Structures are given as structure tokens and as C-alpha cells.
Amino acid sequence: MFNRRNGFRVGLLVVLVLLGAYLFVSGKQHQMFVDNKEIALDGKAYPAEAFVRVAFDGKEPLELASGDRDVTQVVGPAHTVKIEVLNESGDVLKTLDGDFQWVSTPKGMFSVPAFLGGAPSPMVDSPREE
């Protein structure tokens, strides 16, 4: 029988399921590769920088030379990134801040050249599917 009490119960259940889904999506930790290799996307080439310092979500930065690849952990679907392009003596030449969305595990690699070159999404095919 659908009365007010049962309606409230069903509503509560729906809210709890939605809350669970939100917690799952926003709290999920992803392993993300960070790549500083030249890449071609949709026919356009994005060259690698000689040295970059990359920090995700304000955390400890990673330092990558041209051709380097590293791995980090990010939590949730939306992220901020700060990339500093360095010269050989370690001086900052250019700083770029921005944000990006986690797409999926198969697209689990962040391409620094694609981000710096203004590609539609810096997330590219991961070298290893989890």
C-alpha cells in the first residue's frame, strides 16, 4: 500500500542510494600516468617540453624531463593541475594552471604536451588498463 509513510521510506532509500553513488564517484582513487612525450591527437602533433614540474590538486609536484613518464594517484572526477615549464638550470619559464576531468581507466594517462598545447582533453589512452 503506497501511503505517506511508505513514500517517505522509498524517498529516503533513493536519497541514500544517490548519496552512496556520489560518495563512490567523488571518493574513488584513480591511478593516473603522467606523460611528457610528444603526442599526436586528431592529426595535430604536440611536442614535449624539455623539463616540467606538474602538481595535481595542490599536492607534491612531479618533475619530468622530455620523454619521461610517471604515475600518481588522484581522487574523484575533477582535478586541478599546475604545470611549470623549466629550463635546464631549473628556472621557471612558464606556468600554466587549469583543470581537467578524469574520463575512465582506459583513458588514464595525462599528457603534459596535450595540456600545454591546448588539446580538447589532456587525458589519453593509458599504456596499461587496470
Add this chain to the structure above:
Amino acid sequence: MKAYTTKEKIQHLLISNAVPIIFILMSAIAIPLSGFSPTYLVQEMLIRLARNSFLVLSLIIPILAGMGLNFGMVLGAMAGQVGLILVSDWAVVGIRGLLLAAMIATPIAIALGYVCGAVLNRAKGREMVTSYILGFFVNGLYQLAVLYAFGKVIPISNSELVLSRGFGIRNAINLAGMRHALDYLVPLKIGNLNVPVGTYLTIGLFCLFIVWFRRTKLGQDMRAIGQDMHVAGAAGIPVEKTRIIAIIISTVLACYGQIIFLQNIGTLNTYNSHDQAGMFAIAALLIGGATVSKATIPNVFLGVILFHMMFVVSPMAGKQLMGQAQIGEYFRVFISYGIIAISLALHAWKRQKDRERARRSLRGEA
């Protein structure tokens, strides 16, 4: 009405608070012997108070309902662990991971609490021993589920969690992604002391809940049942239903307590973490001056501080006195669990005396 003298009042105070007084005296002797600095002891107590208080507080409601010490709280602890295992597999971290674990564990804890309450209704007057044995029974089911169902029936994708044979959960699970997620949700450092503010706020809310709950209709019903089940039944209170609700609340809260406990520790010992949860919580509550029939919020905090103070200082005190840390540890175990036995025996003795007194008063003067 007879007016009590000061001597009688002091005597009554000493007798009714004998257990905490003994532990305060023991701590007063053991602390200087241990040689620990005050800063270290305060930091340890801050951490341990945050870690254990929620679990101990979960025992108050069944005592209110006259069901004694809920040894069945390990059922809730197991439910909490199931939630944490699943969340670890899904790699949900931080406070969101803890909340999701609590959400997953809640229906399991409610179901287990219902079963426990229904069983205890068939064992009125013997709730403590029944819930203790029920804990062993459900522990068997938990081990069966964790050893065989996880990885076979319930999919587990994280190879770090699964035994090498392909199913069953490993003995230890690293909760690094959730460690201190609640404790340091609101970071606060006073000098060298890290204060787990997040957990204290949660515990504070829980204390407010208990204070509020006691004043509700359900809380008053529980108190009436705790005083006399038959009178409460005759007054129209649904005794069995209320007792089941008391156990369900306790089991669910124990489930949250275990999640808080494990996020503080940072490691889940799949097959053992829940084992001692009930015994430690009950020992702490009794050391705080609670009895089988009466427990208050101050009993919880005093008990946790005294019990864990002995945990910290007794090995070092034993080493200083006897040259062996183990002697101090044996002494602590002997005293702490002896307290449970003495409290239970005293409660049984007091109940028997009360019954005799009631019989004598019915008979009248000879």
C-alpha cells in the same frame, strides 16, 4: 528518613567508585615509574580516547534497556569491517570512503542486531552470556564469508586484497587511503600535540544523541524496561520490540565505532580486529565505574582514559620494577579482565541480595 553521616557518605562514595579509584591509584604509581613525559602521555590519551570512545559509548543503550553489557557488539564490528573491505576493494578513499563503508555496513549491522535482539528476547536474564556466545557464532559466519565468499560470490578486483589462491581476503588490509581521514578532517595542532578534532566532534554528537535519546518516548520505555520488564509490559510498553531496537541501535553504533577505530589504526586485521572489540570496550566501561545495570557518559570517558593509561604505562612500569616489560603487561591484563569478572560477580551478588531484601520486606518483621 534516616540522615547519613559524613563518614557514611564517604564510605558509600568509596564503595560505589571502588573500581575507578583503584585504577587511579594504580596509574598514579605506574606513571612516574614508566618515565614517560607528560606530553607523550597526553598525546597517547588524546589518540586513544578518540579511537575507542565511540565503541564504548555504543554499550550504553542496551544497559539503559536492562540488557546488561552487550557482548554482541562484535556483530556490529564485523559489519563495519565488511564495509571497509568492500570500500578498500573499490579504492574509495578519505572521509568519503569511511562514509560509504558506514552506509554499506549499516543494513548488515541492522540485520545482525535484529537477529541478536530476537535471540536475546528468548534468553531473558541471561543476555550477556547469550550475546557473548552469539558473537562466536556470527564470527564463524563472518570468517566463512570472508574466507570463501569474498572473491567467489562477491567480486573482489583488487589483487592486493585477495589471497593468492584467488578467493578469500588476506589477513591484513592496509587502510592507508582512509587512515586518520576522520581524525584530522579538521586539522588542529596545539604545540606538539595533534588533536583528532573530527573524531571528537563525532563523539560529541553521539553524546548529544544519547542525552536526547534518553528523554524520548523510546528512551523512557527502555528505562522502564530496564527497571522492571514485567511492570513495563503491564503498562503497555512493547517490551520485546523495544529490546530489539536497543540491540539494533547498539550494533549499528558499534559498527560505526569499529570504522572509526580502524581508520585511526590504519590497518584492518581481517580475522582478528573485531575479536577484542567487545572485551576491551566492556573492560573500559567497567573501569570507568559503570555497572551491568547503570552506565553514564562520564563512565565512558573516565574508563577509556584509565584503561588505556594502564595499556601505555604498565609495560614500562613493569620493566622499571621487575626488569621485564612482559610482567607489567601480564599485570595489566590480569587486573583489567579481573575487573570484568568482579563486576559481573558483584552484580549477581547484588541482585541476589536485592531479591532477598524484597522477600524479607514482603514477609514483614518477625
